[in-house]
């Protein structure tokens with residue numbers, strides 16, 4: 332039975348007017364899902380503005396703290412505090428599994444950093460006192476137990492952020508081990524495919540997906556704008572395939588990715604960019620695959636590094652598994668401990684990539 336748009340509480344989900352949802356499900360599920368989506372989009376759009384402000388102040392923050400990493404630290408904490416506050420305002424108690432915790436900021440020698448975080452949070456919450464701004468960071472200390480929670484990577488792609496390249500703000504809602512909703516803020520990724528990834532776009536893009544309802548893109552500054560459906564590039568041949576790579580060699584075994592590309596005689600230029608923006612560029616058909624090989628045998632992926640990106644790619648038509656072909660298991664706490672690495676690609680290319688991996692590396 333087709334869902335009737337007139338009963339949908341939000342245009343954001345109403346746009347999926349041909350979704351095969353029963354009327355009963357529409358009544359009981361759609362309002363809550365639409366409400367989560369609306370709040371998540373608003374929170375990420377606002378957080379993108381906070382991150383942009385911090386990025387624009389990078390030199391000033393570095394000068395004050397004498398620490399090259401301090402700008403991303405300020406953005407990490409401020410974005411987590413802001414998103415936690417926005418979710419709490421809307422939903423009351425927030426089961427949020429965030430990457431950051433405020434304890435390092437409370438050290439005696441962190442005063443300058445702490446002030447910069449509070450100043451960034453107060454841009455969105457003008458009346459908030461500094462203690463409450465700092466306490467908001469630790470609203471993200473939920474331990475990934477229970478039936479349902481949110482997970483957040485406030486700044487995914489640290490090096491990209493510091494370099495002025497690509498980074499992502501990543502928020503997802505997980506229920507009983509399944510990612511149901513994902514929003515990716517990509518403040519430096521524009522809609523123009525011809526723009527180089529290291530040339531920051533002035534507007535940026537929000538990507539989102541709800542399970543069974545497709546994947547969409549919006550300008551990062553306009554969370555209420557009409558979303559545009561996105562879709563993987565269908566039917567691109569293996570010889571034309573573009574594979575995403577991390578800019579930072581430490582994040583994935585790029586030699587393994589290159590060996591696979593050579594084995595498959597792939598001539599497409601690699602797409603090099605940081606963060607979960609890689610899932611988004613596959614989802615919108617700009618690239619065709621994202622492979623992530625663990626750099627050590629004991630490395631385990633974190634849920635916030637993949638939850639939002641994986642649902643955006645899947646809902647756009649990609650197949651997402653680990654490098655052994657196993658589905659990503661989000662039901663084991665804060666890590667993907669049942670999985671090794673990531674393989675995300677159009678289904679016909681995914682099969683070829685995993686077969687090549689099995690031949691070359693077992």
Ligand SMILES: [Mg+2]
Pocket residue numbers: 407430484485486487488
């Ligand atoms: Mg992070």
